[in-house]
Amino acid sequence: MEDNSKASVAKKLLAVKHESGKSYSQLAEETGLTNVYVAQLLRRQAQLKPQTAPMLRASLPDLTDDLLEEMMRPPLRSYDPHLIQEPTVYRLNEAVMHFGESIKEIINEEFGDGIMSAIDFYCSVDKVKGVDGKDRVVVTFDGKYLPYSEQKSEHMVSRQRPQGN
Numbered sequence: 001m002e003d004n005s006k007a008s009v010a011k012k013l014l015a016v017k018h019e020s021g022k023s024y025s026q027l028a029e030e031t032g033l034t035n036v037y038v039a040q041l042l043r044r045q046a047q048l049k050p051q052t053a054p055m056l057r058a059s060l061p062d063l064t065d066d067l068l069e070e071m072m073r074p075p076l077r078s079y080d081p082h083l084i085q086e087p088t089v090y091r092l093n094e095a096v097m098h099f100g101e102s103i104k105e106i107i108n109e110e111f112g113d114g115i116m117s118a119i120d121f122y123c124s125v126d127k128v129k130g131v132d133g134k135d136r137v138v139v140t141f142d143g144k145y146l147p148y149s150e151q152k153s154e155h156m157v158s159r160q161r162p163q164g165n
Helices: 006-020 024-031 035-042 053-059 065-071 081-085 087-111
Strands: 114-129 135-147
Touching: 006 024, 006 035, 006 065, 024 035, 024 053, 035 114, 053 065, 081 087, 087 114, 087 135
Parallel strands: none
Antiparallel strands: 114 135
16 A cells, blocks of 8 residues: 655655756746745645646646645645754744744734734745845745634624524
């Protein structure tokens, strides 16, 4: 029986990418997706939409029908808890933890009481030259604003009474 575990499928998908010689940014350019979303697709952290599949296959012609079908299934989004030990991931977490309170205050100041969606969300990583000429990493989080709701019982569907006939 073939191993269709998330790790096994991701390993196959990443092998196809590696064999193509293309970067995530090249694949993003060819598909119209963000580079981070392409990486999420190939790691089975995002679902490939049917209308995007032909563009991804054109970019990665070695993708098999079985792999494309697997990519179109809803993924089990998860992470390895040991991932925080990887230095880049640790530093990203450290940056969010260090700046998080200020970011939250600015979101509240600019939008009100709410949060940034991680579902209606876009993310990209870009390389730019700094004013000193050194390479800089730009991580863009682009999430929909979601206001917190005032919890009125009259708005709860489960509390609404059926209309009498």
